Amino acid sequence: MDLAEAIQKDIWHPREEESSVRLPPYTPDQVIRLERVHKVYNTGEVEVHALRGVSLLIKRGEFVAVMGPSGSGKSTLMNILGCLDRPTRGRYFLEGVDVSTLSKNELADIRNRRIGFVFQAFNLVPRASALENVELPLLYAGVPAKERVRRAREALAAVGLADKERSFPNQLSGGQQQRVAIARALVNNPSIILADEPTGNLDSRTSVEVMEIFQRLNRERNLTLIIVTHEHDIAQYAKRIILFRDGRVRHDVPVEVPREAREILAAMPPEEESDEDLGDLEGGFSGLRAK
Numbered sequence: 269m270d271l272a273e274a275i276q277k278d279i280w281h282p283r284e285e286e287s288s289v290r291l292p293p294y295t296p297d298q299v300i301r302l303e304r305v306h307k308v309y310n311t312g313e314v315e316v317h318a319l320r321g322v323s324l325l326i327k328r329g330e331f332v333a334v335m336g337p338s339g340s341g342k343s344t345l346m347n348i349l350g351c352l353d354r355p356t357r358g359r360y361f362l363e364g365v366d367v368s369t370l371s372k373n374e375l376a377d378i379r380n381r382r383i384g385f386v387f388q389a390f391n392l393v394p395r396a397s398a399l400e401n402v403e404l405p406l407l408y409a410g411v412p413a414k415e416r417v418r419r420a421r422e423a424l425a426a427v428g429l430a431d432k433e434r435s436f437p438n439q440l441s442g443g444q445q446q447r448v449a450i451a452r453a454l455v456n457n458p459s460i461i462l463a464d465e466p467t468g469n470l471d472s473r474t475s476v477e478v479m480e481i482f483q484r485l486n487r488e489r490n491l492t493l494i495i496v497t498h499e500h501d502i503a504q505y506a507k508r509i510i511l512f513r514d515g516r517v518r519h520d521v522p523v524e525v526p527r528e529a530r531e532i533l534a535a536m537p538p539e540e541e542s543d544e545d546l547g548d549l550e551g552g553f554s555g556l557r558a559k
């Protein structure tokens with residue numbers, strides 16, 4: 269059993285003092301600083317206390333995996349980190365700016381400039397090409413057309429999809445669609461990338477390919493990455509694992525030796541030639557049926 273599995277199953281316990289977090293003073297390398305953040309959803313009759321005093325520091329260049337059972341507050345945390353929502357109580361500093369007090373417009377502005385999102389369901393615009401999808405955040409930011417195309421091409425190349433810029437999402441595999449989504453998240457040069465179960469809809473090889481891209485961006489660009497995952501083996505590609513339970517940080521531990529996506533990919537069997545195989549197989553089946 270690995271560490272992620274052990275903490276997920278709650279059979280690994282950190283030293284006592286680690287569970288009562290007291291944050292050190294602010295320093296400029298703190299990209300994210302949460303101070304006793306609470307989130308209460310008020311849906312008329314019931315109140316849901318989704319986050320219960322989360323204090324957290326994430327520094328530039330970290331690669332963090334957030335784990336925890338369903339309903340433990342992971343997406344709520346990501347929404348707050350991504351300035352899609354505000355804490356009910358507590359403070360959130362993004363690159364030193366207290367964003368918990370900003371107006372909706374100010375939040376939208378920060379979100380567009382500083383944060384890249386990657387979702388489980390890719391969320392691409394179906395009628396737009398790969399290139400146009402990646403251009404979208406730049407369009408919102410008012411970047412001129414020529415510059416948009418140049419930067420979108422660069423981002424697509426960074427995820428290995430330079431040859432797919434004219435393809436539409438339905439002409440791309442799941443892994444390729446997720447890479448377009450990563451390029452779109454990258455194109456604004458954000459300070460952080462937030463990914464909520466980015467490999468949730470992908471098979472195991474494609475998941476490792478996505479993790480390889482994340483590891484490369486983290487290393488080469490010192491990009492700060494935060495991903496939510498339910499999969500122990502995916503969490504092991506990160507450098508740090510934060511486990512949530514009941515709206516609180518239950519464990520927060522470094523991954524001593526993160527998995528190397530590049531090495532694991534190299535050791536995996538090559539991609540199946542599924543189209544041709546399927547053709548043969550179908551031929552075989554129809555042959556059988558014909559008898």
Ligand SMILES: Nc1ncnc2c1ncn2[C@@H]1O[C@H](COP(=O)(O)OP(=O)(O)OP(=O)(O)O)[C@@H](O)[C@H]1O
Pocket residue numbers: 309310311316317318336337338339340341342343344345
């Ligand atoms: N918009 C909302 N309105 C009301 N309650 C909400 C809302 N979003 C989340 N909740 C509640 O807050 C709690 C935390 O939800 P959250 O989505 O953060 O969990 P999660 O850890 O992401 O779970 P999962 O692994 O299933 O995605 C849950 O009890 C959920 O029902």
Ligand SMILES: [Mg+2]
Pocket residue numbers: 342343344464
């Ligand atoms: Mg969630």
